[in-house]
Amino acid sequence: xxxxxxxxxxxxxxxxxxxxxxxxxxxxxxxxxxxxxxxxxxxxxxxxxxxxxxxxxxxxxxxxxxxxxxxxxxxxxxxxxxxxxxxxxxxxxxxxxxxxxxxxxxxxxxxxxxxxxxxxxxxxxxxxxxxxxxxxxxxxxxxxxxxxxxxxxxxxxxxxxxxxxxxxxxxxxxxxxxxxxxxxxxxxxxxxxxxxxxxxxxxxxxxxxxxxxxxxxxxxxxxxxxxxxxxxxxxx
Numbered sequence: 001x002x003x004x005x006x007x008x009x010x011x012x013x014x015x016x017x018x019x020x021x022x023x024x025x026x027x028x029x030x031x032x033x034x035x036x037x038x039x040x041x042x043x044x045x046x047x048x049x050x051x052x053x054x055x056x057x058x059x060x061x062x063x064x065x066x067x068x069x070x071x072x073x074x075x076x077x078x079x080x081x082x083x084x085x086x087x088x089x090x091x092x093x094x095x096x097x098x099x100x101x102x103x104x105x106x107x108x109x110x111x112x113x114x115x116x117x118x119x120x121x122x123x124x125x126x127x128x129x130x131x132x133x134x135x136x137x138x139x140x141x142x143x144x145x146x147x148x149x150x151x152x153x154x155x156x157x158x159x160x161x162x163x164x165x166x167x168x169x170x171x172x173x174x175x176x177x178x179x180x181x182x183x184x185x186x187x188x189x190x191x192x193x194x195x196x197x198x199x200x201x202x203x204x205x206x207x208x209x210x211x212x213x214x215x216x217x218x219x220x221x222x223x224x225x226x227x228x229x230x231x232x233x234x235x236x
Contacts, residue, residue, distance in 0.1 A: 029073070033091055033100050038077050047151035048075040048091075049144050051137040054125060069095040074128070074137070076108075076152055078159070086159045088128075106130050108160060116149065116170035149174045 034045040051072050073091045078084050086108035093100050115127035122142035126149070128135050139145035149167075153174060156164050167175060 029071070029093070029100075033073060033075060036100050037075070037089070037091055037102050042080045043077045043087075044080055045075055045077045046155060047148050048073045049148035050140040054136040054138050073100075074148070076148070076155060078155070084159060086155055104133070106133070108156065109163065111156075111165040113166045113168065114149065114152065114170070115168050116145075116174065119169050119171050122146070122171075146171070146174060 029050070030045070030048045033048060038045045051074055053072075071093045073093075075089045075091055076086065077089060078086045088106050088108060088111065089102060090104040091100050092103055110131045111128065112131060113127070113129035115129070117123050117125040117127070124139040124142045124145050126137055126139065126145055128137070139148070149170060150173075153167060153170075
C-alpha cells in the first residue's frame, strides 16, 4: 500500500535533485561560454541568463541554418582594454553540439529599457528593448533572472554616463540596497576599513615601541657617560 506522505517526500527529493542538476549544468555552461566566446576576444563575462522566448518568432529556415533545437543565453560582458566597453550578446548552443555560437550583439548604450514584468513577485519573465530590437524572454528560473538584473543594473550605473536604460516593473531588491552586489561591496569596504584600522593601530604600537626604545637608548647613553666621568674622576 502506497503512503501518500512518503510519495510527497520522494517527489520533493526528486524535484530538488533536478534543480541542483540544472543549476550545475547552467554554471558549467556559463563557464564554457566565458572561455569560448569572450576570453579569446580579451573580454570578461560579468553574467549570463539562460532564456527561452515567450513568443515564438517566425524565422526563415535558412536564417537558423536548419540546426534544430538550441539553448539560448543572454550574456553581459566588458572589454579588458581601456576605455571599457560593455555589451550584451546572444549566445546559442545547438542540440548535439558542445560548442557555443555568438549570435546577435548590442552595445550597452543601445539598451533602452529593461522590463521586469512584475515588481510584486518573483517572476522569470522579462523584456529587453534596444534601439533596433525588442525581445520577450523567460529565464530558466526567477532567481537567475534576478541575479542577472542586479549585475545588469550595476553595470549600467558604472559604465554608462549619459543615457542609461530605464528599469521598469522591477523588484526593489534589484534596484535598492538589498542587491547582492551592494552587499558584496559593503562587505569588501568593511574588510578594507578593518584592515586599515588594524594597520593604523599596529603602526601606533610600533611608533610607541620605537619611542620607548629611543628613550632607553638615550638613558643608557647618559648612564654610560656618567659612569665614564665617575671612573675618570676616581682614577685621577
